[in-house]
Amino acid sequence: MDKVAASRTAGQFLYPALDPYDQRMLNVGDGHRIYVEQCGNPEGVPVIVLHGGPGGGCSPAMRRYFDPAHYRVILFDQRGCGRSRPHASVEANTTWHLVRDIEQIRETLGIENWLVFGGSWGATLGLVYAQSHPDRVVHLILRGVFLMTKAELDWFYGGGAGSFWPDVWARFAEMVPADERGDLIGAYHRRLFSGDLMQETRFARSWANWENTLASISNDGPAGESPAEYARAFARLENHYFVNGGFLEEDGAILKRAGVLAEVPGTIVQGRYDMICPPVSAWKLHEAWPASRFAIVPRAGHALSEPGISAQLVRTTNALRHNLSPLGEGRGARA
Structure with a gap:
């Protein structure tokens, strides 16, 4: 299957494109309104999709990892990005605000419990939420x-x-003076929040380009420039979270609290050649979380759009159809 996956595009493994049956702006307080949509089967197994970044926003392709006849798929743009407003805002925007927003979505939609699906920063947020x-x-x-x-x-x-x-690293690092390169997150932070829109946009595009270039194993050169509005939200939010250590209580907090997940089953899908999030973190999590299954994908990097990654994720959601009831009752078996 891996050789087959490597020779195909990600879209060939996904379900057909579909439109939401519900779209709304949800007032979550603190001056924020977040975009929420639902698609698939309104009576199906609920699944919340957590996008990456922070600041990445949702895309229509994210709807397609789930059998629409079986799943009730909920996507939302996290505070400050995508269609949520205010755009690119870091005010009242922390991990704990997002956890609270997820709970508000669940309660607003009348859902008792659900499947949580997230990648990269979405995996971080999914773990903290769980x-x-x-x-x-x-x-x-x-x-x-x-x-x-x-x-x-x-x-x-x-x-x-x-x-x-x-x-590519040289282009990213050389955006700031040599004496600031010992802390590039801090150096970019000063420029992403300078109040000078042109400077913020220029550094936002550089920040986004560095990450986007390394996202896929198929890339062999700099990624194209991101649209200014997207790049500014993505870079400012991501940098804001990184400067603040994700607003976690201590370094390594998620791994230290892995025992809380003892009764929560999970599946970890990891690209072997992930340059953004090296596999060692996924492996450490798996070792600390006995209820998890670890699936390494050969010849794959970080991106959701990697063919092998998409194939494994759809395989996982398909397998779970046999273990989760439409009412979301009980715990799901390992895929």
């Missing part, structure tokens, strides 16, 4: 695990990943 509300999660599906640790940030913004991509 550790905060384990009784609400019937199964976690995580892709490209990111545990929001200093070691992971140092890898990606301190030269580790740059040793594999020295030309």
